[in-house]
Amino acid sequence: MIGRPPRAPDAAGAPAVRLQVAAGRLVPGESLAVVRIVVGAVAVLSAARLLARGWVAQLWSEPALLLGWPQVGVPVLPNAGLVAVVVVVGLAGVAVAVGLAPRTAAGIFLLAFGYLELLDRTTYLNHYWALTLLAALLVVLPTDGTWSLAARRRAGVPAWAVWLVRTQVAIVYVGAAIAKLDPDWLLRGQPLGMWLAARSDLAVVGPLIGLPAVGLVASWAGLAFDLTIVGWVWWRRTRILALVAALAFHGVTWALFPRIGVFPLLMVGLITVWMPPDWPSALRRRLRRNVGGAPVPAGPVRAGLVSPVHVRRRVPILAVLWIVAGLALPLRHLAIGGDVRWTEEGGRFAWRVMAEEKVGWATLAVTDPATGVTDRVALTDVLTDNQAHVAATSPDLLYQVAGELADRRAATAGTRPEVRVDARVSWNGRPNAPLVDPDVDLAAEPWRRGRHQPWILEPPP
């Protein structure tokens, strides 16, 4: 990525060239090294949790039916193979964190983790998606020059690399804020109000957070946090306060909602990329100064001893494509139509973090067209509790279950049955309402890719 020297000074006046030179300017690699370490550590933690809690079998070996991505068929390994893949995830995470061939390690992590993610859509989590994107960036970004076993000497990174990661982190936060711009969140304080009320037995804060107004206040505060936090961290004058707020926010969400897993840890680590690229050294210098120790000399990069570098032509194009895709993906539901909060169409890869509370229950009516005999099958009869919990509120997964069930019956009985789904969903505290048309044979319905599925019913008011 660091290539030819800059062009002649006479061309430096053009904005595009100035931008190119600024993007290629070498900056300290410390903030990106922190990101690399955080991503590696979260990968290790995720793998350790999967193994320690027996989730490998629970998530991928035990289910009788895995709801993979229809267009991406991946073979399901036996349990020992899956465990091995998780071990690879963990080892790759270690290598990424310590900087042992970090680009290769990030690539291995990406393949292994991506494989696991492709096995079953019910395991999708936004923080897994964030981890995947960051791992992809670590494959291409030169983060191995700082705090890395691979580094022979400390090297800087081009500024564009820092800004690309910053933009990615901003997309996560701002995307999460945009997902909350809806009347339930802004006017009813839901679903946060329900979740906080459910924790009203906590010591000290319990009675307070159970109050209805707290849900509304907390909703607005959370939205404001997501929308603006990167700016506050970037701005020197508000940085310390913003970091304290970020720690408090993610700490509180982790304490109140432990089911969100390692997401708070990941985000606390990632938000630091919005600080100056040399923030760890600066912090160390300040600490040394405060305790009266010997001053830490600024590194060569910090002292501006390196030359600005030219950015290869393809770099800005790829970076812009990455950012445009990152912005477009969460907003694709606008092109699909329908209410993404209810239909979930375009809801994945969209940073809809804790934006809704939905609980559903579905039964499938499987009818033999030859005899007219109908069997009722609860979703939990064909899926595990974890899978059913997700699938019951996701029309595309219900569609997939209906199709799979029909295929399996057809294979054994010779006749493809009709499969109708009675799914009822309670959404943000509303009384349960039907999610899909119970009169439609989903096993016979075509999937309208990129379009709204007409058999998904309107959301309740």
Place this chain on the structure above:
Amino acid sequence: MSGVAMTGRVGVAAFAVALLVTACGGGGVDRAAAVGATVDEVVVPAHARLADTTATLAEEVTSLCAQPSEEQLGAARDAWREAAAARAAERPVAVGPAMDRSSKAELDWQADPERVDELLAGDRPVTPDAVATTASGARGLSATELLLFGDGADALATAEGERRCRYAASASTLVAAEASRLRDELAEGAADTLAGRGGVAMTADGAIDELVNTQVNTLDDLVDGRLAPDAGAEPGGGPAAAGLATARAQLATMAALYEPQRLGGALPEPTRDSVRATIEEAVAALDGDGDGLPTSESPERAELYAAVDRARVAVRTDAVSALDVVLTFSDNDGDSG
């Protein structure tokens, strides 16, 4: 800087005022109080009644064995009905020690007619100790129902039914002992633990999780196991198998849970009211059909199924969502041996 600080102060002040106004107006949810009232007013009484009625059942069956007669058989059967109704009322709140001990396996695991017949016909002892070592399907209230009401039960009124009677007495004695243990454990601290009182108290979240999961399991068994239009008849040949009294008792307990001062108090009022109304509609549907379970595939059976299924959906979605409960476990962990 002063502008930022000023904005911050105004924000904090506005937040404090909002909280103060809300606090003065009330409206908060006290989950701990809701759980405490649920335990004191529903869980403990339900287990006490179960212990009392099963003790009476054991006494009546023992008396029947001592002095067989039509009259005493009738008394034993009445006692069984009372005990079965008490167990049905306790089932949706079989939390705490009942859950820890997997008491379903001891109290009313579905009877296995073959095992019961095998034990009746054989020469194995039918003392309480011996019956205790048999599979769950050969003891408990369901097996006792088979013994008191099933084919050949009329012999209990005569000396010919002596072995059958001793078997029934042993089975009911075991049920009574288990029910008594549950009542005693609750009295000796388990109720306080559930209610969040004392040194080893559960959190309200934990107790609510147990309560709701138990309801859901009860409803799943009821809807899919008994009322489903295509469900076959249960073994037993007695009132539980053919009647709706147990279903009615289960749902009545659930409706009681959603009183405002109990578990219902942990729900927003509209949700509480709608869940409770749906359960009461299911109870009304059961009342409307007398005591007989409509035959499979009949329209009446389908209506009954739909009404109780609506109650199940309301608990599984509206209550679970509003209470932020994770449905995780099944109580299907008894010994089916």
